[in-house]
Amino acid sequence: MGIQPWVIVEAPDARGLRKVVINGEVVGSAWSFDELVRILGRLGHPPSMDMDDPATVLWRGGDRAAWPDRPWRRRATAAVMLLGLLASAVLHMLIGWPDALKALTFAQRIVGAIFVLAGLVQCVAAAAVFDHFGRRHARASGALVLLGAFIALPTSATLIFMWLEEREYTPYLLVFVPLSLWSVWALFLLVREKAWRGVPQPKKFAAGVLFSGLLTAVSLAYSTMYQPTAEPIRFVLKATFGRPQTDTDSDYVAVPLTLYVKNDGGIPVYIVNDDYTVWGSAFSRSKEGEGLRNWAQDTKFRYVPEAERYARASDREVLRTGHFYGPGAWLDAGEEFSSQKVVRLPKDAPYSELEATVGMNYMRKDRGRIEDRFGSPVFSWDRNNRRFYCPPEKCGENVVYHGRVLHNNNLVNVTRRPRYITAIWSPRRGPSVFISSFDFTRRGLYVYGESIDKAEVAREKNRFGTAMISANAKLLTSGFLTRPGDG
Incomplete structure (x- = not known):
């Protein structure tokens, strides 16, 4: 029976690592000859031991030079x-x-x-x-x-x-x-x-x-x-005139106006823009029934084409306008809000009818998130804010709300350019909303009408579930306004 060697160095495995066995027990593994010497040294073997002596070290699958590790x-x-x-x-x-x-x-x-x-x-x-x-x-x-x-x-x-x-x-x-x-x-x-x-x-x-x-x-x-729930958005939106208040010692009439909104559905929404406007209009009587013959001329004074035999429409004038709820706020499911406004008119104002319109642009919260800075307005006529400035003679005077809008599915956010939502309001043009990749990083502001990418805006509005609702109310002024010529 031969002499059992002290150390057995096994053949290299697929990675070039060789196991070291002493007295039948695996004591380590080595990538190289120098590493083998260090292992044996830690176990008390002298550095001078003869590594080529078969009675001391048994090499399997290659001699002391077989170290295929890279x-x-x-x-x-x-x-x-x-x-x-x-x-x-x-x-x-x-x-x-x-x-x-x-x-x-x-x-x-x-x-x-x-x-x-x-x-x-x-x-x-x-x-x-x-x-x-x-x-x-x-x-x-x-x-x-x-x-x-x-x-x-x-x-x-x-x-x-x-x-x-x-x-x-x-x-x-x-x-x-x-x-x-x-x-x-x-x-x-x-x-x-x-x-x-x-x-x-x-x-x-x-x-x-x-x-x-x-x-x-x-x-x-x-x-x-997955597409967010198809549950429809339901709103209750109302504009209601109250009883006009007059004072014999004053030349003015105060007309109360109540604006009311309720999210009557199950989906919370952002209010991205809103507006209420009170109009005054006058009608001239047409005793001969000429209203139908002249309806084409009167239509330019109306939002909806109409014709009336015994009345002629005249131009409408804005009496009061502004925000109702405020861009950047939101309405949770079941939440409601109302606001009281007062429209002041001279007693001799030449109006036979008052009309109040209220509208809201909203975005479904189950489609996306709007960052908080969107709710802070900036002014297009402010020269100190060069990012949003546009000369009034070119763009008019606008209040601008702008911020990042994110999809609720973050997989979409990381595979798309950032999207931004922009809301604009002014007394002359009313509210408008754009969603696109534009971030006011250069002049030539598209939101003021210079280079609108209508296809992108329409696509992004649909993706984020934005839409508009509106309501109106009318009030005849007979009985509290004394128009010139009425006596």
Whole structure:
């Protein structure tokens, strides 16, 4: 029977790592001859021991020169794997965190939480890279890295698919396009080396991977294909004139006006612009029934074409106008608001009829979020605010509200250019609303009518669920206004 050697150095494995066995027990592994000497030194073997003596060291699968490890390649592969997992983890958290905290619906928050959880799993997988590409002390490290790479593939593929719909540049494009290529490379590498080996119950692990993949696919499909609830928006909007108040010692009449709105539906909404206007108009009598013959001339004084036989319409004049609720505020489901206004008229004002109109532009809160700065007005005639300034002789005098608008589905936000909502109000032109990629970063302000991209505005309004509602009321002035010539 031969003499049992003190040390056995096993043949290199697929990565070039050789196990070191002493007295039948694995005491370590070495990538190189120098590392083998250090291991033996820590165990008390003298540096002068003869490594070529078969009675001292038994070399299997190659002699002392057989060290096939390529450290630069192994470390580079580990570094690329680590960076890819960390980048994917950060991307998942950036996508999921806003939805998990601020999404309006519970389902959207669940989807956001799934993305955050996926990012945390990839952080654990990134930590497992050091062991999997090192000594592999933890049996499950390879499976964890495989799971992290598997999570990255459907997310990056979906982001590319969504980006192709608009093909707009976004900084995230520099992340998810390389990330998709990385995920294919990482999965190919890990599957080729069967990274799941060493897991105590590989079938259960495979089932878990498939379940996580299915969950990710479902959440992505829900996020990309889900359209916010189709429940209609219902409002109660009213304008009501009160009883005119007169005073014998005054030359004026005070006409109360009550404006009322209630969100009678189940979806909260932003009020992005609003306006109320009180008009005064006069009619001249047409005893001969000439009103029908001259209806084409009268139509220019009306919003809706009408014809009346015994009355002729005249031009309308604005008596009072302004905001009712205020841009940037919102109405929760069931919330109501009312405001009292007073219209003051001279007793001899030449009006036979008063008309009040109230309108609101709203945006569904289940479609998007508007940043807080939108509610702070800026003035187009203010030279100190160069970003929004436009000469009054060119643009008129406008009050402008401007801010970022975000989709409730953050997957859309990272695959599109930023969108901004702009509301404009002035006494002469009334309210208007635009949603587009314009951010007032240059002169030539399109919102003042110079270069409106009507197709983009219409598309974005539809996506964010913006619309307008209006109501009106009329009051005959007979009995409280003494018009010239009435006696």
